[in-house]
Amino acid sequence: MKNAFVKIRNWWSEHGITKRRLIQLYSALLFNSYLKGYITGDIFKGATKNLCTPGLNCYSCPGAVTSCPLGALQNSFSASGKTAPYYMLGIIMLYGIIFGRWICGWLCPFGLLQDLLHKIKTPKLKKNRFTRVLSFLKYVILVLFVVVIPLLYMTKDFPLPAFCKYICPAGTVGGALGLLINPENEGMFGMLGPLFTWKFALAVSIIVACVFIYRTFCRFICPLGALYGFFNKFSIFGIKLEKDKCVNCGKCISVCKMDIHHVGDMECINCGECIPVCPTKAISYKGAKIILPDSEIEAAKTDEEKAAVEKKREKRVKLASRITALVLSLTLIGSLVYFNFIYDDGVDVPSGDEEEDDGIPTGSAIGYKCPTYSLDLVDGSGQINIKDLRGKIVIINFWGTWCGPCKQELPDFDQVATDYDGEVVVLTVHTVDYAEEAPEYIATNFPDSKMLFAYDESLTDTIDMYFTLLGGTSSYPRTLVLDEKGVIVFTADGKVEHSQLVDVIEETKNK
Amino acid sequence: MANSKYEKLIALATTVCIILLGIALIVCTAHLYFTGGAQPYSRERVGGYLVILAAPLIITAGLAVAGVLMRIMQKKEAxxxxxxxxxxxxxxxxxxxxxxxxxxxxAELIRKERNNRRLFDIIAYATSALIFSFVLVYLGFIAEFTIDNLNGDVLSAFALALPLCAIAIGVHIPRIYFAEKSCKRELEAIKRYVKENVVPRAEKYENPKKKPDYALIARYVIIAASIVFIILGITNGGMKDVLAKAVKICTECIGLG
Incomplete structure (x- = not known):
């Protein structure tokens, strides 16, 4: 029995999962603890999304319980005309100075995916001079797509997270595919178009490349890694090289699969694979002083004292590891239990006004009578209720000034309101978030519009009332078309084209 | 590393399958989009293509899993x-x-090689800096960015900007190529010199402990600055903005419009 146990332990030490892989899997699961999201087909809306994951993890992924730092940074730049982006800059700086690119090597879920893809047994393309040059591409992407474009469009009062929109594969793989596979999100298929085609092709290319080229995305594309790389030299966690022990044999650079010039530079992801190959033990993890201060190590002169110090160090490392493992395990179990079983978004699905007795059931799907509710008008002239608009075709559009696609489609709704004046009423309902920006935006862009502008009401801090009542979940914009009797004939999540609206109106008129 | 006949076969088969599957996925997506009319994607159409790709997907997944299992069963090695x-x-x-x-x-040869490398470095970095500066000026002041033609404007701006950026990075390829050749000549010269002359060993590196640890100072400054920024961000509503965006699906971020 004891022999069998020893054999298993030896086999595990030679073939089993490494500590780094375990930490990567742990962090991927911790930051995506909301497993219920994959069942319900919706994203998490709790307060933990005030915080950011250190690595790349799209917040539109059904499981994500925190925000993506890169997406949040771009949104902050997009809104920097009104709110200075202190929060996100502070978060990035704090993560950078504590962890540096240790995040890339140990905590990033997308980094884990790339590592696993690279394990597939195929010939591999090793790093060379060309890949060293190509590694500068991510700095170009950082400047152009994360900083310049969001700021340029900020001057036009249009939020555009350019890297997320045009490049990021984590959003396509984690967010889009994670939502589309759920039958509840069948309506989202109508939103797929040229952008999805481009992003899916790009994501497939990157994933295939990752099988043959180590961490293709991290090395050549990821702007978050580029940002953290600036902090690598000063970070608290990471790899350090003791120059007085280094003999410049270069084995660390040869064994490293990243495009480093030396250990701990901006390209180093602090994975630690260079540590065992160093012949003079010049490479180690930073933070060793926490376990045992330098003064105690230097005080040991004789072999016996050195052995005693080493034994003391090992004992402390073992104790610290056990305590850390216990705390982390409890944190993960607690997260999984809380987010999936205890957390309640506190939403009581509202019912709207009292139902009319005309035999048509009330609901938010096509064929149902649209629930009615009184909403405050943006111009302060009173309230509006869908009931008051019976006899005309009504288009209800949920939008927000913070939403790029919403702003893009509003001119089309304005055109429809003008062209079909008298037959069609367009009611736009602004989210509770950033409601204070709506009057100025409307006055500037739609001064003489035929559209009606109203505010939604707050159900919870993060959920709007009428939007939820009319079947909205988490994506804006949302459009519904009602016939003259108030029955829903069309619903759409996402941007709606002018031609689509015209087709629906004509079909409804001719019914 | 593949070392047996079967491992090499699996590696080769996996390579071919992954590349072909990747191409097939991209071609199918393009075909779906270009033949789909106004609403190219629907669950039924996508399902139809997935049925066609099911067999290649399963075969590729099977080969990948087999290869990974083989790797796990082998001893861990670099x-x-x-x-x-x-x-x-x-x-x-x-x-x-x-x-x-x-x-x-x-010594003369080494001096000459170094000067040449330095010159190439200056030319390459100056060219890159010039091109990047032009790109930033172009994007900031010249390029058209509207909202009506959002994707078109962004694409046309980057149709110029990205090739220029590629050139700015690409100028370093000949620089590195030349530098490698030059370093090789210098190394051969040094080896010849060391072989023919008595050259003392370099002094061992000694840690200059008396100098202030700039890394530690930078660390404290950045930590302090980040905490101040976070507090400022919480008070000015920046944290609330992060939550407001994160609880809504960013449809354009995930390619859904």
């Missing part, structure tokens, strides 16, 4: 060392010897 570049070898060799008093033909 993936093999990449060859060191000439510049790395040169730096390593130079660090071992004190070449400060080097003279003669080799």
């Amino acid at each position: 993936d093999g060392l990449t060859a060191r570049t000439n510049s790395e070898l040169l730096e390593s060799f130079r660090s071992r010897f004190d070449l400060s008093s080097m003279e003669g033909f080799e």
Whole structure:
């Protein structure tokens, strides 16, 4: 029995999962603890999304319980005309100075995916001079797509997270595919178009490349890694090289699969694979002083004292590891239990006004009578209720000034309101978030519009009332078309084209 | 590393399958989009294409899993060392010897190679800086960015900007190529010199403990600044903005419009 146990332990030490892989899997699961999201087909809306994951993890992924730092940074730049982006800059700086690119090597879920893809047994393309040059591409992407474009469009009062929109594969793989596979999100298929085609092709290319080229995305594309790389030299966690022990044999650079010039530079992801190959033990993890201060190590002169110090160090490392493992395990179990079983978004699905007795059931799907509710008008002239608009075709559009696609489609709704004046009423309902920006935006862009502008009401801090009542979940914009009797004939999540609206109106008129 | 006949076969088969599957996925997506009319994607259409791709997907997944299992069953070993570049070898060799008093033909050759490398570096970096500056000016002041034609404007701006950025990065390829050749010539010169002359070993690196630890100072400053920024961000509503965006699906971020 004891022999069998020893054999298993030896086999595990030679073939089993490494500590780094375990930490990567742990962090991927911790930051995506909301497993219920994959069942319900919706994203998490709790307060933990005030915080950011250190690595790349799209917040539109059904499981994500925190925000993506890169997406949040771009949104902050997009809104920097009104709110200075202190929060996100502070978060990035704090993560950078504590962890540096240790995040890339140990905590990033997308980094884990790339590592696993690279394990597939195929010939591999090793790093060379060309890949060293190509590694500068991510700095170009950082400047152009994360900083310049969001700021340029900020001057036009249009939020555009350019890297997320045009490049990021984590959003396509984690967010889009994670939502589309759920039958509840069948309506989202109508939103797929040229952008999805481009992003899916790009994501497939990157994933295939990752099988043959180590961490293709991290090395050549990821702007978050580029940002953290600036902090690598000063970070608290990471790899350090003791120059007085280094003999410049270069084995660390040869064994490293990243495009480093030396250990701990901006390209180093602090994975630690260079540590065992160093012949003079010049490479180690930073933070060793926490376990045992330098003064105690230097005080040991004789072999016996050195052995005693080493034994003391090992004992402390073992104790610290056990305590850390216990705390982390409890944190993960607690997260999984809380987010999936205890957390309640506190939403009581509202019912709207009292139902009319005309035999048509009330609901938010096509064929149902649209629930009615009184909403405050943006111009302060009173309230509006869908009931008051019976006899005309009504288009209800949920939008927000913070939403790029919403702003893009509003001119089309304005055109429809003008062209079909008298037959069609367009009611736009602004989210509770950033409601204070709506009057100025409307006055500037739609001064003489035929559209009606109203505010939604707050159900919870993060959920709007009428939007939820009319079947909205988490994506804006949302459009519904009602016939003259108030029955829903069309619903759409996402941007709606002018031609689509015209087709629906004509079909409804001719019914 | 594949070392048996079966492992090589699996590696080859997996490679071919992954590449073909990747191409098939991209071609199918493009076909779906270009033949789909106004609403190219629907669950039924996508399902139809997935049925066609099911067999290749399963075969590829099976091969990938088989390869990974084979790798797990083998002893953990390093993936093999990449060859060191000439510049790395040169730096390593130079660090071992004190070449400060080097003279003669080799010394002259080394000086010439260094000056040439320096010149190439200046030309390459100056060219890159010039091109990047032009790109930033173009994007900031010249390029058209509207909202009505959002994707078109962004694409046309980057149709110019990205090739220029590629050139700005690409100028470093000949620089690195030349630098490698130059480092090789310099290394050979040093080796010849060391072989023919008595050259003292380089002094061991000694940690200058008396100098202030700038890294530690920078660390404290950045930590303090980040905490101040976070507090400012919480008070000015920046944290609330992060939550407001994160609880809504960013449809354009995930390619859904």
